[in-house]
Amino acid sequence: MRTRVTEALGIRYPILQGGMQWVGKAPLVAAVSNAGGLGILTALTQPTPEALAQEIARTRTLTNQPFGVNLTLLPSINPPPYSDYLQAILDSGVRIVETAGNSPKDFIARMKDAGVTIVHKCTSVRHALSAEKNGVDLISIDGFECAGHPGEDDVPGLVLIPLAVRALKIPVIASGGIADGRGLAAALALGAEGVNLGTRFLATQEAPVHEHIKQALLQASERDTRLMFRTMRNTTRVLKNAISDEVVATEQRPGGCRFEDIRHLVAGARGRDALASGDTQGGVIAAGQVVGLIDDLPSCAELMERMVAECRAQLAQASRWAA
Structure with missing residues (x-):
């Protein structure tokens, strides 16, 4: 499958694994990347920037495919050393970073100078437009159905995705409420050029949870x-x-x-x-x-191959109906 998202990230399928706290570790990340998607380590899962550098190195022993690192910027009385975590990412040679939470504008120049492709996750079109203006490369737009922080506007993906696609020039990745090939087909039909899965990847063989x-x-x-x-x-x-x-x-x-x-x-x-x-x-x-759509625990490779096959079948069926 070829979209601007697959081209920008160097992946076979336009499927990204969300940066999940306590879950985005080397085994899961490598499994997603080896299956043709983009696995994403979660920086703040690691207790220190040095530990993050070690986890990046461990991931490289498990895959030779592209993977990224999520750096979530949240307001805090005692914030973690975001700048040091970013430096560990850059020093380790990672060239894809997913940012989330607050605007990453203070770090964009450093990432661009290092040749990083920046995916920014947000929950509204206005924040997406601001991130595009600041220089991010891809927008992951989170609908109200998503796990974690859906924002305060309560806009579901069926409305938010086409709004973002219409407003932005850079590619849009649909996030929230997607668990199978039907969701991937729907996202593509709405104009997105990729999807981001969190909860669905949590329910896989490689997810590092009990x-x-x-x-x-x-x-x-x-x-x-x-x-x-x-x-x-x-x-x-x-x-x-x-x-x-x-x-x-x-x-x-x-x-x-x-x-x-x-x-x-x-x-x-x-x-x-x-x-x-x-x-x-x-x-x-x-x-x-999306937990309502999950009824098995496949490997990441099984899940992604099934998603792509379902997506193609759904799009073909829709084309027949339209014809």
């Missing part, structure tokens, strides 16, 4: 996600479990909720430990509404 977590995804329906932090205008979509239920209940109580009231529930280390131990009720587990 089997109990994967089984929870298989058992979940499209109704089994919760939106946390709505009252704080930092909306986050996660799997419905005891933790997310308690967070939402706390937000809805009379008198409101401060972040300090729920900090102990949503601590990142707690979510990391839940993914590793398989305690499905023990921490926050990011998941999109």
Whole structure:
């Protein structure tokens, strides 16, 4: 399959693995890249820039195909050393970086000077236009269905994708709500030139999470996600479990909720430990509404070959109907 996205990234299929915290590690990343897509390491999963450099080196022992690194820039009282993480990426020779969260404009010149192709993930057309103006190469547009942070506009992909395609000159990658070849076909029909999958890759053989977590995804329906932090205008979509239920209940109580009231529930280390131990009720587990479409645990190669075959079949069927 050939689009501007595959050409820019040097991949066979226009399928990217989302930069998932605690999940975007070498085995999964290499499996996606070896299967023809773009695997993406998650920089802040690693405790230090030096550890990130080691994980990049480990990935290179598992694949000789292109892969990228996600650097998510979030507002924080005590932010991680983003500049040092970026330097580790550049010094390691990585030439594809996915940015997300805040605008990457302060780092764009450094990345461009190093020959990096920049994919910026955002949740609105206005932010996409700003990123295009600042010089990013590709936009990954996240619809309301997605796992993690869908923004505050609540616009689903069926509307957001064509809006972004119409507004932007650079290629658009559709993200959120895509799990199979039908979703890939739909994204292409809407004008996107690639797709980004997070939750679907979480439910694969190579995903570095406990089997109990994967089984929870298989058992979940499209109704089994919760939106946390709505009252704080930092909306986050996660799997419905005891933790997310308690967070939402706390937000809805009379008198409101401060972040300090729920900090102990949503601590990142707690979510990391839940993914590793398989305690499905023990921490926050990011998941999109696409869980309703997931009913098996294939390898990344099996998933991607199936997606491409389904996509071609769906587009051919649609062409016959149109004819």
